[in-house]
Amino acid sequence: MSFIDATLTIPLGGPTLPQERRLVTALPGPRSQELLARKAAAVAAGVGHTVPIHAVAAGGGVVVDADGNSLIDLGSGIAVTTVGSAHPKVAAAIAAQAAQFTHTCFMISPYEDYVAVAEALNRLTPGDHEKKTALFNSGAEAVENAVKIARKATGRQAVVAFDHAYHGRTNLTMGLTAKAMPYKSGFGPFAGEIYRAPMSYPYRDGLSGADAAARAISIMDKQIGAANLAAVIIEPIQGEGGFIVPAEGFLPAIVDWCRANGVVFIADEVQSGFARTGVMFASELFGIVPDLVTTAKGIAGGMPLAAVTGRAEIMDASHSGGLGGTYGGNPVACAAALASIEAFENEGLLERAREIGEILRARLESMQAGDPRIGEVRGFGAMIAAEFVDPATKAPDAALTAAVAKAAIAEGVIVLTCGTYGNVVRFLPPLSIGDNLLHEGLDVVAAALAAA
Numbered sequence: 324m325s326f327i328d329a330t331l332t333i334p335l336g337g338p339t340l341p342q343e344r345r346l347v348t349a350l351p352g353p354r355s356q357e358l359l360a361r362k363a364a365a366v367a368a369g370v371g372h373t374v375p376i377h378a379v380a381a382g383g384g385v386v387v388d389a390d391g392n393s394l395i396d397l398g399s400g401i402a403v404t405t406v407g408s409a410h411p412k413v414a415a416a417i418a419a420q421a422a423q424f425t426h427t428c429f430m431i432s433p434y435e436d437y438v439a440v441a442e443a444l445n446r447l448t449p450g451d452h453e454k455k456t457a458l459f460n461s462g463a464e465a466v467e468n469a470v471k472i473a474r475k476a477t478g479r480q481a482v483v484a485f486d487h488a489y490h491g492r493t494n495l496t497m498g499l500t501a502k503a504m505p506y507k508s509g510f511g512p513f514a515g516e517i518y519r520a521p522m523s524y525p526y527r528d529g530l531s532g533a534d535a536a537a538r539a540i541s542i543m544d545k546q547i548g549a550a551n552l553a554a555v556i557i558e559p560i561q562g563e564g565g566f567i568v569p570a571e572g573f574l575p576a577i578v579d580w581c582r583a584n585g586v587v588f589i590a591d592e593v594q595s596g597f598a599r600t601g602v603m604f605a606s607e608l609f610g611i612v613p614d615l616v617t618t619a620k621g622i623a624g625g626m627p628l629a630a631v632t633g634r635a636e637i638m639d640a641s642h643s644g645g646l647g648g649t650y651g652g653n654p655v656a657c658a659a660a661l662a663s664i665e666a667f668e669n670e671g672l673l674e675r676a677r678e679i680g681e682i683l684r685a686r687l688e689s690m691q692a693g694d695p696r697i698g699e700v701r702g703f704g705a706m707i708a709a710e711f712v713d714p715a716t717k718a719p720d721a722a723l724t725a726a727v728a729k730a731a732i733a734e735g736v737i738v739l740t741c742g743t744y745g746n747v748v749r750f751l752p753p754l755s756i757g758d759n760l761l762h763e764g765l766d767v768v769a770a771a772l773a774a775a
């Protein structure tokens with residue numbers, strides 16, 4: 324039995340949805356409440372949710388729920404619907420491919436769209452060296468494979484990840500992830516040969532990029548030993564950890580050290596990639612060329628797809644049959660990726676991300692000027708965050724952060740939090756959002772902060 328009342332007009336998704344914030348009930352409304360009760364009864368308790376609604380449509384800059392409420396989307400389903408939800412060309416590509424064939428398994432019978440996605444990623448990722456790509460289903464799976472590939476290519480085992488890192492929820496990627504709650508607690512033991520180095524976090528450590536890199540390199544050199552180290556993995560701008568932007572010079576120094584020591588440098592661009600920061604990949608902002616890049620989230624307009632792209636000699640070190648998976652590079656997901664990549668390249672989305680960044684930064688900095696509880700505003704493009712603190716001590720203020728997010732959501736604005744200390748509100752709007760909605764969403768956040 325469908326829960327949705329047949330008499331209720333369900334709008335089609337995509338950019339034709341009325342672009343407005345509209346609350347016709349308190350959240351959650353009665354239909355969402357009914358669905359949330361079913362969720363609680365049927366879905367494992369460990370699978371939480373942030374916004375107490377059930378979605379029926381999304382597009383442009385809104386998510387519409389089962390009661391007809393229309394919420395402003397400042398989260399993109401965690402940086403996934405960067406081209407917009409149900410982008411017409413992506414939806415058409417998905418429908419056409421689904422009608423043609425849905426699966427053969429690329430390892431059984433290859434098909435062109437997988438190869439075309441690999442060609443596009445080889446072209447778009449930083450650096451003009453020869454590259455190869457392998458496709459997977461999720462960001463965590465891409466990270467797992469990047470580590471596999473680096474170990475095989477180097478014959479070494481150790482892997483370094485950083486403080487505040489987030490790399491996923493599978494066993495290896497939980498081990499790479501820094502934060503215990505909610506990602507790791509009780510889910511161990513974790514994989515071996517994972518080491519942690521200190522991150523550059525200029526707001527909190529006050530170190531220059533060079534000094535922060537020297538601190539990390541000392542640990543890699545003295546406590547792990549370069550000769551044992553297969554790979555260093557880092558998010559150029561950390562996502563879940565708090566949108567931490569390393570000090571200038573930090574990443575290039577780490578890359579130089581890796582290259583001098585035969586260590587594979589992996590940039591995890593799962594959250595920061597695909598036009599998010601106003602360039603195709605955040606590595607470009609820091610002038611670095613990674614050996615391997617992991618991508619997922621924004622790659623395919625919401626379809627599950629992920630990739631490892633990198634130096635041909637590293638990617639080709641794995642024996643035939645050593646990489647793959649039943650669904651990796653599914654043809655429907657690949658068709659969605661090709662349509663999304665075309666949108667990134669031909670619909671001015673890099674410029675749009677930069678415009679959104681200017682609006683976000685200006686509005687958040689003006690809030691900060693009148694409210695010292697905003698300790699720092701940081702990020703690039705449509706990946707910008709505000710860190711909330713006790714103004715006297717700079718101590719993280721997670722309670723304020725949670726209160727602001729909760730109040731904004733209750734008023735129909737989807738905002739997400741993040742940060743090791745839970746004290747960062749992050750803004751990840753779809754690039755299809757209009758200026759008016761973006762401003763209205765920020766008005767609501769400002770009012771929530773003023774009232775908190």
Ligand SMILES: *Cc1c(COP(=O)(O)O)cnc(C)c1O
Pocket residue numbers: 460461462463464466489490491492558562563591592593594595619620
């Ligand atoms: C989300 C994320 C992952 C994990 O991706 P999934 O698709 O959820 O497995 C890995 N790395 C980073 C930087 C992420 O933001």
